[in-house]
Amino acid sequence: MFRKLLFSLIFVAVVACSEQSAQQQIIHQAVAIESADECHLCGMLISNFSGPKAELFRQGVTEADGNSVKKFCSTRDMFSFYLDPENKRNVTTILVHDMSKAPWDAPNDGYFIDARKAWYVVGSDKIGAMGKTLASFSAKTDADAFATEFGGSVIDFNAVSYQSLQ
Numbered sequence: 001m002f003r004k005l006l007f008s009l010i011f012v013a014v015v016a017c018s019e020q021s022a023q024q025q026i027i028h029q030a031v032a033i034e035s036a037d038e039c040h041l042c043g044m045l046i047s048n049f050s051g052p053k054a055e056l057f058r059q060g061v062t063e064a065d066g067n068s069v070k071k072f073c074s075t076r077d078m079f080s081f082y083l084d085p086e087n088k089r090n091v092t093t094i095l096v097h098d099m100s101k102a103p104w105d106a107p108n109d110g111y112f113i114d115a116r117k118a119w120y121v122v123g124s125d126k127i128g129a130m131g132k133t134l135a136s137f138s139a140k141t142d143a144d145a146f147a148t149e150f151g152g153s154v155i156d157f158n159a160v161s162y163q164s165l166q
Contacts, residue, residue, distance in 0.1 A: 028057040028093040030112035031069050039073035041081050044129060046073045050105045051128025052097040052136045054078035054115065058090045073129035075120070075136050079160050099135050100142035116157045119143035122164045124152035134160065 033053060037046045046053055054072040072078035075096050081087050082094065094115035097107040104126060113136070121135040121143050135152070137143040143154045155164065 028069070028095075030055060030095050030109055031071070032109050033071060037071050039077055039129070040070040041072060041077040042130065044073050046071055046129070049073050049129035051075075051107070051126065051133045052099050052102070053107055054097075054136075055093075055095045055112065056082060056091060057093040059092045075115075075134040076128060076130050076132065076165050078115075079134065079165055080162075083160070083162055083165075096136035098138045099146065100137050100139065113138045118157060120155050120157070120160060120164075121147045121150070121152040122155060122160075124150040126150050134164070 033046050033055075035045070035047050038044065039046055040056075052075045054075050054077070056070045056072070056078055058068045058070070070078075070081065072081065078094070078096070082091065095112040096115040096118055098111045098113045098118075099107070102108045102111040115136065118136045118138060119140045119142075121137070123132070124135055124147065126133070126135060135143070135146055135150075137146065140154065146152075147154050
């Protein structure tokens with residue numbers, strides 16, 4: 001009887017913790033990139049450049065704005081910002097364009113995907129806002145096909161480092 005009671009208490013505690021964790025994970029919808037929007041990292045007008053763009057959402061950046069979106073002219077700039085340990089804090093969502101669906105010269109805001117689940121091609125011949133950039137894809141097969149056509153190597157989100165950005 002004691003075992004059943006102990007097991008039940010542990011089960012309730014685990015379920016409660018997982019529900020709380022799921023509630024804390026806030027998923028944001030993409031915010032349209034407007035013609036006047038500037039890159040959070042470099043200040044350039046985002047819509048003036050080709051290649052994949054990115055958006056990063058942070059919770060509790062200031063008391064006034066419970067959530068804050070940072071927009072970037074390229075995946076390279078977003079990762080340059082995100083990889084700084086000070087900036088990783090409170091990041092709830094990161095979105096990048098799925099370049100298997102969005103045209104390189106004018107990515108469509110309807111094709112943002114979860115950056116943490118995306119595949120990236122580093123070292124390709126394609127140029128983004130700041131020169132070389134990381135082409136982002138929802139499917140590894142699309143990233144592989146892009147790398148075959150334009151060069152580069154395919155990595156996942158966790159493999160992106162400052163060295164990948166060079």
